[in-house]
Every structure is written in C-alpha cells, then in structure tokens.
Amino acid sequence: MKTYFEKLKLELLVINPNFTEEEALWWVEMLWTDFEASYAKAGYPYRGSEYTYDYVSKQVKQHGASLHLVERKER
Numbered sequence: 001m002k003t004y005f006e007k008l009k010l011e012l013l014v015i016n017p018n019f020t021e022e023e024a025l026w027w028v029e030m031l032w033t034d035f036e037a038s039y040a041k042a043g044y045p046y047r048g049s050e051y052t053y054d055y056v057s058k059q060v061k062q063h064g065a066s067l068h069l070v071e072r073k074e075r
Helices: 002-015 021-041 049-069
Strands: none
Touching (some): 002 021
C-alpha cells in the first residue's frame, strides 16, 4: 500500500504544485481511508488495494488541482 501512496502523492504533486510532499501525502491517505471506510459502511465487499488505487487516482486527476483551496480541520 505504501507504493500506491507514493505513486498517488507524486501524481498529486504534478497536478498541484501548491502542496508540500507532506500535504500531498496527507490528502492521498485521507482520500484512501475515506473511500475504504465509506465503501465498507455501505456494505460492499472489499475489492482490494488496486480498486482503491484506481478510485483515488481518478479523484486526484479530477479534483487535485483545486484541493489546496479546501480548508483542513484539525482534530
């Protein structure tokens, strides 16, 4: 999974140079875990890391250029 995170982080950095590597990784991890949790809550069977990678990659391509405009809430 770490390999997937690294690839997605690099994709996001290419699309949005406003991020530091740490910020890009945070977004990738957040999108990944949010998708897996939502998918599981909906009752769908686990389809593997490759499926999640494809979903997050699509999100990065569609929304990555504007993610820096979203305000993060600290917990």
